[in-house]
Structures are given as structure tokens and as C-alpha cells.
Amino acid sequence: MTHLATRRGRWSFVRGLRAHGWRLWMIVFATVLAARPTWARAPLECAPVVGAERLWSFFDAARTQRVDVVGLGDSNQAFGGHGWDAGWHEALSDEFGLYATALLAVGENFGNGAGLGDGYQGFSTASTGQFAYSGAPAALDALLSPSVAMQPLNYVYRASGGAGATINWGMTLDFGGPINVNAALRYHLTYGVFDTGSGFFQPAARRGSPPFDQFVAGSVVSTFGGALMPASLTLDLPAGTRNAPVVFRPTPWGVNVVGPFLAYYQRVEQVSRTSGAAFSTLYAWGGQSARDMALGVLSADPLYVALFVSQIRNVQGPGGKILFRINTGLNDRNEALISLGTNPTLPGNSAAAFADNLKAVVERLRGAWVSQGGASEDVYFLITVSHAVSEPDDALLVAYREAAAQVALGTINGAAVDLSKLASADEMLANNWYQSNGFDRNHLTSSGFDALAERELAVLIRPCLGDADGDERVRFSDVTKVLSTFGGCAALPGRGDANGDAVVTFADVTAVLANFGNECD
Ligand SMILES: [Ca+2]
Numbered sequence: 001m002t003h004l005a006t007r008r009g010r011w012s013f014v015r016g017l018r019a020h021g022w023r024l025w026m027i028v029f030a031t032v033l034a035a036r037p038t039w040a041r042a043p044l045e046c047a048p049v050v051g052a053e054r055l056w057s058f059f060d061a062a063r064t065q066r067v068d069v070v071g072l073g074d075s076n077q078a079f080g081g082h083g084w085d086a087g088w089h090e091a092l093s094d095e096f097g098l099y100a101t102a103l104l105a106v107g108e109n110f111g112n113g114a115g116l117g118d119g120y121q122g123f124s125t126a127s128t129g130q131f132a133y134s135g136a137p138a139a140l141d142a143l144l145s146p147s148v149a150m151q152p153l154n155y156v157y158r159a160s161g162g163a164g165a166t167i168n169w170g171m172t173l174d175f176g177g178p179i180n181v182n183a184a185l186r187y188h189l190t191y192g193v194f195d196t197g198s199g200f201f202q203p204a205a206r207r208g209s210p211p212f213d214q215f216v217a218g219s220v221v222s223t224f225g226g227a228l229m230p231a232s233l234t235l236d237l238p239a240g241t242r243n244a245p246v247v248f249r250p251t252p253w254g255v256n257v258v259g260p261f262l263a264y265y266q267r268v269e270q271v272s273r274t275s276g277a278a279f280s281t282l283y284a285w286g287g288q289s290a291r292d293m294a295l296g297v298l299s300a301d302p303l304y305v306a307l308f309v310s311q312i313r314n315v316q317g318p319g320g321k322i323l324f325r326i327n328t329g330l331n332d333r334n335e336a337l338i339s340l341g342t343n344p345t346l347p348g349n350s351a352a353a354f355a356d357n358l359k360a361v362v363e364r365l366r367g368a369w370v371s372q373g374g375a376s377e378d379v380y381f382l383i384t385v386s387h388a389v390s391e392p393d394d395a396l397l398v399a400y401r402e403a404a405a406q407v408a409l410g411t412i413n414g415a416a417v418d419l420s421k422l423a424s425a426d427e428m429l430a431n432n433w434y435q436s437n438g439f440d441r442n443h444l445t446s447s448g449f450d451a452l453a454e455r456e457l458a459v460l461i462r463p464c465l466g467d468a469d470g471d472e473r474v475r476f477s478d479v480t481k482v483l484s485t486f487g488g489c490a491a492l493p494g495r496g497d498a499n500g501d502a503v504v505t506f507a508d509v510t511a512v513l514a515n516f517g518n519e520c521d
């Protein structure tokens with residue numbers, strides 16, 4: 001799918017007319033007569049997205065350069081090891097290709113893993129007891145502190161002495177995943193530098209299946225640097241026929257890490273991909289509201305989110321763009337506390353409080369991007385209130401969706417998607433997109449997350465003007481499609497809308513004719 005309309009020339013319109021001319025004009029005439037009562041339909045009642053056109057430059061850029069989407073959400077962000085995190089991975093991979101893995105916190109969920117990533121994963125070490133997940137010197141702890149309300153991000157830490165040769169953390173790229181294991185790969189590790197001690201480690205890569213041979217080992221890295229601060233390194237793995245999982249670790253197999261040692265983030269970049277997207281999760285905490293999310297980003301040391309953003313920027317390169325996707329709502333219905341933005345509001349579960357919390361999150365994230373040298377026009381925001389849970393939907397969720405739309409409209413580069421218009425509760429139920437055969441409507445199945453993420457992306461990218469049936473071409477079949485769906489809602493591409501306003505009206509006939517013969521690619 002996709003979307004820059006390219007004009008193939010007027011000849012095709014002329015030929016189209018020659019081939020179908022009388023039929024086209026008959027249809028136009030008939031449509032005009034049939035359409036009259038629905039001309040006045042307000043377009044926004046069907047539209048699943050507000051401000052989509054503000055994100056077009058972001059998604060257009062993914063076709064020519066590297067861009068990053070960063071998700072913040074509740075339990076649905078990484079639910080069951082999939083969640084929005086996996087759904088968005090898949091949607092972005094299908095549409096643009098992935099240029100890198102997520103920026104993964106090394107000690108994810110206190111060493112227990114959180115299931116972030118799709119087709120690759122970090123693995124942590126809680127079971128071995130070789131590392132701690134808190135207790136680092138304050139200046140280092142502040143950069144990814146487990147004591148602030150941000151989850152599931154954690155560091156791994158070792159105060160002093162050697163962690164054994166059976167160190168069990170690093171990350172694995174699956175063979176057949178979205179990152180090509182045979183391509184030239186670059187491992188990025190963000191670690192801590194200490195003002196004392198004589199710690200060291202040596203990053204390495206090996207095959208993730210028998211015979212587990214080592215592909216490459218980097219230089220030994222000292223963790224002493226005279227001051228407490230973060231640093232980052234890279235390890236290059238040249239292209240080669242591996243056809244097996246690839247594992248990156250802090251040491252070669254059988255070699256110790258010696259503390260003091262601390263690791264924040266890891267990531268693998270596919271070096272030859274100069275365009276495409278990547279998806280990382282910054283916040284994924286079950287049972288939490290927009291207020292909790294705001295408390296997390298506001299209470300964290302300013303350097304906390306800044307380090308995350310700087311490590312994203314390091315890999316995407318200069319001129320990069322970032323889109324923060326915020327998904328919340330279900331738990332806001334039970335929020336009792338006053339909102340944390342510039343307009344503190346009670347009750348905490350009101351739409352006004354919800355909006356105030358969203359604004360606080362947005363402004364803090366924008367500040368972090370700009371503080372790390374990002375251009376303010378290159379940071380984008382997408383607010384999606386939680387999916388539909390009933391039909392008609394929960395009144396508070398409906399109110400939050402309206403609030404989210406207003407916040408998005410008041411935010412530079414802001415857009416809001418209404419997930420209930422992309423899939424009703426009835427459709428979700430029929431498609432088995434709720435957990436537990438619909439008994440748990442607060443969480444989705446893996447296919448539910450995948451399907452909704454794909455639909456969400458489809459309504460955010462630049463539409464193929466004139467294409468009513470979704471085949472990326474503007475042909476006679478589009479006139480037929482407009483006619484057969486006339487007067488209805490068409491929230492998704494390919495369902496009759498040819499001009500991107502989510503309703504099928506006479507304007508769509510005009511759009512088909514005006515773009516006749518075009519193809520999008
Ligand atoms: Ca078409």
C-alpha cells in the first residue's frame with residue numbers, strides 16, 4: 001500500500017474516457033441525481049482521524065529517510081508479549097520496512113523481560129542473579145531510574161567484581177524477522193561510565209543456534225572514565241550468509257563482565273537501510289491512566305527521557321523525525337486524582353482532566369526532543385484513545401475521544417485516531433479480536449492488535465487520491481466502487497472514499513475523474 005499519487009499523464013484520462021466515456025458520464029449523471037440528499041453530510045462524523053494531514057510529512061519521510069515511532073500506553077502496549085508494540089512493528093514493517101530494532105532497555109522489567117520487540121527480543125537476567133536493576137550511583141540511576149513511575153524500562157547494574165561467564169542478557173534477532181540476519185548489522189549499547197573502579201566488558205555477537213559460533217568480538221571497553229555519565233558504543237557485524245538467529249551480548253561466551261558496570265539500552269541497526277521506520281516503547285504500564293503516564297514523564301529526571309531520545313537520534317541520524325503515539329483511556333475511567341497539566345482538574349476521570357494530562361505528556365516529550373537537538377517541526381504526536389469495548393461504546397471513552405481530538409487539534413503536528421471507528425465492538429467480537437473470546441474486552445488478541453494497527457496506519461498515511469477501491473490505481477472500477485457505496489461512511493481506504501474525507505459523496509466522483517489513470521506507489 002501507499003501513497004504518493006503520481007500522474008501518469010493526461011493520456012490515460014483521455015483513454016479512459018474513450019474506453020468508458022459514455023458509461024462514466026451516465027454514472028456521473030445518475031450519481032448527481034442520487035446524491036442530492038446526502039450532499040450536506042458532515043464529513044467528520046465518519047472520519048476516524050483528526051489532523052491526519054499533519055502527519056503526512058512524517059510518513060512520507062519514512063520512504064526516503066529513517067524515522068522513529070515511540071509508543072506510550074497501558075497494559076495493551078506490550079500485552080502478552082505482543083500488544084500495540086508488536087502490532088505497530090508489523091504495520092510499519094509492511095509499509096516502510098524497519099531500519100532498526102527498538103531501542104530496548106537492557107534490564108527490561110527488572111530483568112524479567114516485558115516482551116517488547118517483534119521478530120527480535122532482548123533477554124534479561126533476573127534468574128541468574130548476576131546483575132541488579134537498581135542501586136547504581138545516583139547520577140547514573142537518574143537516567144533510567146527504576147524509582148520513577150516509568151515502566152518497563154530498567155538498566156542492569158553490577159557494583160564490582162565479575163559476573164560469571166554464563167551471562168544471560170543481550171538481544172536476539174530471529175531468522176526471518178524484520179531485520180535481515182544476513183545484512184550488515186550494527187549493535188548499539190548505551191552504558192555507564194564510572195568515576196572509580198576498574199570495570200570492563202567486551203561486546204560480541206554469535207550464532208543463536210548450534211553450533212553457537214562467534215561471529216565477531218569488539219574491543220575490551222573500560223568502564224572507568226573519571227566521571228559518572230552515559231556513553232555509547234557500536235559493534236559492527238559485516239554482511240554474511242548466516243541464515244540463523246544472531247545474538248549480541250556484553251561479552252563473548254565464557255568471558256566475564258567486571259564491575260562496576262551498568263547498561264541502559266541496546267539496539268541493532270540494519271546499516272544499509274537508509275530509509276524506513278522503527279518502533280520503540282517508552283512506557284507500558286498495566287492499570288495506568290494518562291495521569292500516571294504524565295506522572296512518569298514529569299517525575300523522571302529531565303535527562304531520563306532526554307537519554308532515550310538522544311539514543312534514538314544517534315541511530316536515525318541528522319534531520320530525523322519522531323512520532324509519539326499515546327494510547328490510553330481504559331484506566332482513566334477510574335482515575336481519582338487531580339490532573340497534572342497546566343489546568344489541574346477534578347474529577348480525575350473527567351474528559352477535561354484527561355485532556356489536561358495528555359497535554360502534560362505531549363509538552364514534556366516535545367521538550368525532550370528539542371533538548372536533544374531535534375527540530376520542533378520534526379516531532380509529531382498521535383493520540384489514540386483505547387479501542388471500543390461495547391456498542392454503543394462506554395460513555396467515558398466516547399468523551400475521551402472527543403477530548404483527544406481537541407488536544408490533537410491544539411497540538412502542533414498533532415493528530416488523533418478514533419479506534420472505535422476503525423473497528424466497532426461488534427466487529428471486534430466477530431473477528432475474535434478481544435481476549436478470552438470476548439470475556440476480556442480490555443485486552444486484544446495478537447491478531448486484534450495487528451489488524452487495528454494496520455488500519456490505524458492506513459488512515460494516517462497520505463491517501464491515494466481517486467482510488468476508491470484500494471488497489472492503488474484510479475480506474476473505472478473506482479467509479480463503480482463509489483457508486484456502490486454512495487452516501488455511506490468509508491472510514492478505511494478501499495471502501496469507496498476517493499478523496500480522504502471518510503464519506504462517499506459526489507466529491508468522490510470528482511476525485512476519481514480528476515485523477516483518472518493515476519497510480520500511487
Ligand atoms: Ca482503484
Ligand SMILES: [Ca+2]
Nearest residue numbers: 497499501503
Ligand atoms: Ca469522500
